[in-house]
Amino acid sequence: MTADHDIDLTALAELLVRARQARLDGISVNEAARRAAHLSGGRFSANTWRAAERGDRAVLTKASRVATMALVLSEAGTLDNITCEHLERVGAREAAEIFRRHVSADEDVTVPVSLGREPLGVEDLPKDLRAWLEGAIAELRRLPGDRRDHEEMAAALTAQTIAMYEMHVTQMRVLGKR
Numbered sequence: 001m002t003a004d005h006d007i008d009l010t011a012l013a014e015l016l017v018r019a020r021q022a023r024l025d026g027i028s029v030n031e032a033a034r035r036a037a038h039l040s041g042g043r044f045s046a047n048t049w050r051a052a053e054r055g056d057r058a059v060l061t062k063a064s065r066v067a068t069m070a071l072v073l074s075e076a077g078t079l080d081n082i083t084c085e086h087l088e089r090v091g092a093r094e095a096a097e098i099f100r101r102h103v104s105a106d107e108d109v110t111v112p113v114s115l116g117r118e119p120l121g122v123e124d125l126p127k128d129l130r131a132w133l134e135g136a137i138a139e140l141r142r143l144p145g146d147r148r149d150h151e152e153m154a155a156a157l158t159a160q161t162i163a164m165y166e167m168h169v170t171q172m173r174v175l176g177k178r
Helices: 009-021 029-040 046-054 063-073 084-089 093-104 127-141 147-176
Strands: none
Touching: 009 046, 009 063, 009 084, 029 046, 029 063, 029 147, 046 063, 063 084, 063 093, 084 093, 127 147
């Protein structure tokens, strides 16, 4: 539980739903949860996101979880679909403070993280990581199986590598704002 005993759970849940639905990219619950997991170090599921949008007390009274959702929905403060003021109005003051700390720190920092914008590609990876990925894909292609299987495995490995790199960069960005 947080110190925010007067959180209006229904209003907070509605705020989160409206903020997600207001985005032009039409972010799904699954994608929002995936981004929240990256931002929070891997502990955020689509079921957790859905529970928050239903007004689940166990989810909505954890300030860090609500702040993470707000950071995802607002593109780390670059959109105004959800703000510190919105969170404060529904009584989520601790979440608003966490959110404020992350969006008001050095806003001039440029980080190659997609968060719904242009997705990262292999060319965005550091040279050594790109070389490792190319070697791993070459090794996959030498395994028994047909070309389609190899391409599917290579695509999955590439996506996982990019996602892990993106998560690492995001975590370093968040930690650097403290």
